Amino acid sequence: MSTKKQLRIALKNCGVIDPENIEEYIARDGYMAIANILTEMTPEDVIEELKKSGLRGRGGGGFPTGLKLEFARKNKGKKKYIICNADEGDPGAFMDRSILEGDPHSILEAMVICGYAVGAGNGYIYIRAEYPLAIERLKIAIKQAYKYGLLGKNILGSGFSFDIELKYGAGAFVCGEETALINSIEGNRGEPHFKPPYPAEKGLWDMPTTVNNVETLANVPAIFNMGAEKFASIGTKTSKGTKVFALAGNVNNVGLVEVPMGTTLREIVFDIGGGITGGKGFKAVQTGGPSGGCIPVQFLDVPIDYESLREIGSMMGSGGMIIMDEDTCMVDIAKYYLEFTTDESCGKCTACRIGNKRLFEMLEKITEGKGTEEDLVKLKELGEIIKDTSLCGLGQSAPNPVLSTMKYFYNEYEAHVRDKICPAGICSSLTKFEINKDKCIGCTLCAKACPAACISGKVREPHEIDQDKCIKCGACYKACKFDAITKS
């Protein structure tokens, strides 16, 4: 067996305990962190310990968690709030869902700890409605925690009280942004507002508020149980502890992995992920979701942390990691993300609303073989403008997928524009499926596979594709066992 590359802190109970039974969590030292804190530590001690641990936000920004709590503690307000951001909008990422489904009590415990540190008595978990199982398990966990006196009034006889309520998202990616999220909890359209003021000054109902990501919170009780020094001894100089990634796409071992900061992409993709499906070649890793970028093969050995990923044009993001094989068209991928961000833009600022739409249209033109060299120049210029002039993180980072693919895969853009070909054979306007009459033995498999019913031919005679009706789905190409169908 190979040496173990993964280290579990945030996921330590996931897949081990029964999440619907608080006794199993308690059996593994659950709620001991908050118990110790309430009996032995002042709120200032708690903040100091978190600062010492070096924990930074896992929701994308990487802001030091201890510092965030300190701001909220120092700002004055009649009430204060702790919010857990469980909106997990990055499509193809499922770290937070897995933690909530597998270890919901760790999030509740962490929120009580944060509440004590900040001096807040109320917490909200903002969770997307698309996660019914996570919602169900959270509800059960909250109920049990109240029953055992680990939530509610006078927790463990300490005099400290804390309540937690669930709030539901309704399918808007931008609501993952903290100021938009707060608007949404208040029952409004989830539009972001300009920062400052930060939530730590003026958040929910204008009171000091901290917004923390699920995975960030999952680390909190663990830090107090193992000690801040030990946590800080894991990882790189700037990034401590571990990071959970949702490994997906064209990789053999799709799944949830947790590795120490500083692990290389190669270790994740090949050692843990088991390499590319179907023995194909590796092309890129996408991190950071719609805000991130595509990382090409030459950076596979970079030890990953917040800073190194930014340097190579991507970002840590929340932990979605999509592996792409050689058959992936990078222009198509950029278009995919732009379609997503255009769709999800709240429309408040022009640069994001109109600018990203223009980017998308240009990419569409290019994938249809109608792009010009001028478009390539404009793509880049406009991308930079949008980055500089958008109000929130969504707009500011939306051009990243385009800019990073242009940086590393410019030849693919050129091929689409200059030679009107899609090297990966993905862009359907630029692809054509044809049957090679010499190789076709007339087995009819392709005709059966074709969803558009556009392949004709008699049994044992060469078949033919009606190009006008073909939807370029490639089903025939996959079906033919005689290599008689060509894709160009």
Place this chain on the structure above:
Amino acid sequence: MKKLKNIEELKDFRDKCAEKFSGPDKIRIIVGMATCGIAAGAGEVFDSIAGEVMKLGLGDKVTVVRSGCMGACHAEPTVEISIPGEESVLYGNIDSQRAKVLVKNHIMRNEVVTELVLEKAYETIS
């Protein structure tokens, strides 16, 4: 259960729970039942295991547990068997038929079903 009133009560309760779940004669069969596991059929696997355990009269020794995601989404449904004093074993691609084989071979005869084993590629911090 009444509310825990202080840290001592929590500690006592923790020790009681720990004993309940991990005594020397407590075998655990864990079925990964997060969204992806359930979509891949973990519900049927759970029922099949629970049924087999009952049928073979193992109810006192074996606890069948629904857990969250074990991380091996590519091989759902996944099942982990842990017998006290032995390294726990993670199995992948289990269906209700294979589930019964696991109970018979691994629990009854103490034979690991090697062809279904997945490598457990992580350590957990203590």
Place this chain on the structure above:
Amino acid sequence: MCENKFAEEKFRELDGFIEKVGASEGNLIEILHKAQDLFGYLPKEVQLYVSRSLGISAAKVNGVVTFYSYFTEIPKGKHVISVCMGTACFVRGASDILVALEKKLGIKTGQTTKDGKFTIDSLRCVGACGLAPVVIADGKVHGRVEVDDLDNILVELESGVR
């Protein structure tokens, strides 16, 4: 008439829910979720009803309904087939599946067939990325779907009616 009676019952249930969670603006989204659960969609009269119950303007309610993609103002077909277009599914060929499904049913994503039987939807990541590409047919998750599987899925849906 029968329909009306059903509607009345639903409004009553909605009333009960509003009373339970509290008729405040902060609970608007939760209340709309419940209303959509009950009615299947959020027609004008339901939106007006909610606005009156909470004492907020109809424009505000409509603003919220139109902002969030989870809420819909048009009724859906008897069966809803959603193709996951999350990144994990996308790189594993989800768009081919969507295109093929659109061709098969002769409608675009978001539309409903004339006979009111099928609606095609696309959604983003249901968290079953390990099984990509994923299609959700009336709530049931189908994993590792290929274009060829669509016929079976449709047949399964239709036979479920009878």
